[in-house]
Amino acid sequence: MSAKESGRNVVAGIGVRGWLRFIWRQLTSMSVALMLLMLLAIAAIPGSVIPQKMSNPQGYARYIEANPDRVAWMEKLQLFDVYTSVWFSAVYILLFVSLIGCILPRIRVHYRALRNPPPRAPKNLLRLPAHAQASGVTRDDEEMRRRAVGWLRRSKRYRVICDDEPGGALVVRAERGYARETGNLIFHIALVGLLVSVAIGQLYHYRGQVILVQGRGFANAQVDYDSFSAGSAFDPASMCPFRMTLDQFDAKFRVSDAQAQDFTAHVTIDDNATSSKEQIKVNHPLIIGGAKIYLQGNGYAPEVEVKDADGEVAFAGAVPFIAQDNVYTSLGTIKVPDVTSGDQIGLVGYLLPSAEQSESGAWKSVYPDLLDPVLVLTVWRGDLGLDNGIPQNVYELDTDNMTQVAKDGKVVTLVVRPGETVDLPDDLGSFTFNGVKRYVALDLRHDPSLTMVLIASIAAVIGLAMSLFIPRRRMWVRIAGAVASVGGLAKTEDENLQREVRSLAEYIAAPDKAPPVGPGQAIQEGKAE
Template structure:
């Protein structure tokens, strides 16, 4: 007969089972949830500080080329769509789901299967408990206890046996569902966000004053979406803080055109978008359109005309008679000194570059630069553009529903405690003990005060009536 020898080594099957259980317990742990929430909160702060989904020009102007390259490498310019942020969110959702699956059965048992009979074992387990000696008959005790419970706790259940009768109050049982409702709302938020990201779109478009568009280039994708209507920019304005070039406010006058007819007009500004068919048009940026031109007079140091005037656009090099250098306009500024236009120019001669400003408000200031010629702005045909972020997110309604569900779940979780009270009356005339016990899952101090008040009231109502034997 063969004998089996127990080597004491775990089998491969049990090792695999133990490993999977360890992974499951780790993913369902509260510690992981707290860690993920802290990391997500910290990264969200970064996402709030760092401009999201801006144009390359915005990042280069605000942060510089080196920082912009770092942002692109770490996906900080579109952080909420980056692979690492979505991975953290996915881990959090898995954690929330497994936590709920692991802990919900116990919560459900506490809600639906609370013992309605107060026996000696249950009485000793309760943190809040007390006993009273009745001075009246069991029948009279039952009547008075019913009145007391109805006044103090409202509805109650009754469980009767040959030896005793137990009154059971089960109040706020649904409060235990609060955490799971919050978990459900988080999952709804995630589903709404994923659905909106997969089906919806985000894009950026520049519209010059007077221009009409119906196509929007999409962000992060080499694609363009055609709108079911046209958008025209009638006007764009920037208001600066007095004496500075810092914008105080900027806004665009937009017109919606459908089937050749103007159907809507709206002035939009930051945080006040235009909404058409669920598509949002946010005021995002602004600038000078490439079609803008400046006409410059070319003068010699004595102030006489040295060469014919030139009309040039930004980035367009040009030469003038009497000077071998190459000139160019680097930037056109619609409002500079005194709200009048100016240009930032460059002069390149023998490989050396010189930058300087020419302002309409200071006509001959460029003369101080020296050189064979200087410039004066005769006219500026400036056409500004408005930069619009365009977004359509069909998951927004579900996100809003999830927010309301979350608010309801948080209220229930924090302000609806599950409170249970048992009161047992012995039916044996010789046993005058009346036992009372209670439990709550939160706000112990408040329940202790309520329980002790009910216990004191019970002692009063069960006193022997004066004059009765």
């Protein structure tokens, strides 16, 4: 027995093709695009909270050491590689496809609208949301139509078409504001361009940080940076070959309150057998080979020499200390692992650029310049932990396997000025403070997508402004028997439409050398509720 004979309704399945069409329509809807954009912003949150392998390897190492029980499942979820993870890439690609699927049909529709003439006039213009009527006009109908065409085309930039209706009425139909939809499309295309630019930047960018002591240099090579991060498609051979040397660093401070006024790093750049003198200031980066070098910080690096108990030089050089306040009270660590015999040595303490000792014996700095530099250090002995394979912060001392040196139950403190040599306690050797140099912290950034991001952002702002502030209007004029009826229709709410309709009616009705409304003329206007 057939379904028809049994009296039952049979609903045919939409099939695979129908399901694919349904999924595509949902994916390319504007609501889904907005939802994916919001989802992408939410998906980026773990990348800013959890230390990432590529951008923060030291933070990643510390995190897995502090949270070993979480590492396994976090690795499976790719939470340490958020921006290259499968789930983040899936959202990114879906958003990209959704936007393209939204844009292409709208471009086709807009192209047809540009080619199509303005629509024909409604039968009754006085029923439109904005309308006006001019009656009792003395000039003939053709002259009225010419005035209407001139006002619409030359003054208001409408696209105008003239018609003659069967009853003898003369009709003018006009439309303007196509740029509104053009701006809307520009905004969405720019958004796609922005997504592509960001993706290119994530693939090919690189960024390096280096601390450069006065008189020393570094080469623009990955191995020369203190920390370095790059995109997955980065090629080390793409780095611009140059060498930079810090010649001098100038810092100006206000005498009254020790506030910084100006920082200038004077550097020498050796690039392709040419040498040049350059300056780097705060917020004024140096641009080399498409990369920008920013001045991120500065401080003091005391030059020290440590000899072990056998009199052998175990360490010599300038050690950067990190400023802790506006008077450059600087904290630092000196690690001495290469001791020929006995325990390794660690010295932790402060460099005081302009030292002053209080009555209680405490030391402090009173000014950021080097007026009376003093090193105040405590001494540790034991195992520095440099051989366990876990990266360490060079500015922190791992004291888990070390003992602080004390005498008679009191911690031994070394107070040393430039040019002085003191013996280390427990016959560990000697310590010499040779002087102080300045250092700068530089941040080099290279992102090939910055220009594209800028262009896409400007285009997005322009497109958004066009879509918000350019009105889309249609105007019709019907002239018959010295009566001109004018009607207007806007695609969105338009407060100025009625004013424009009335202005056109007044212009049609007004004599050439008389007020817009005179004896024997009447302008009737209205706005439908």
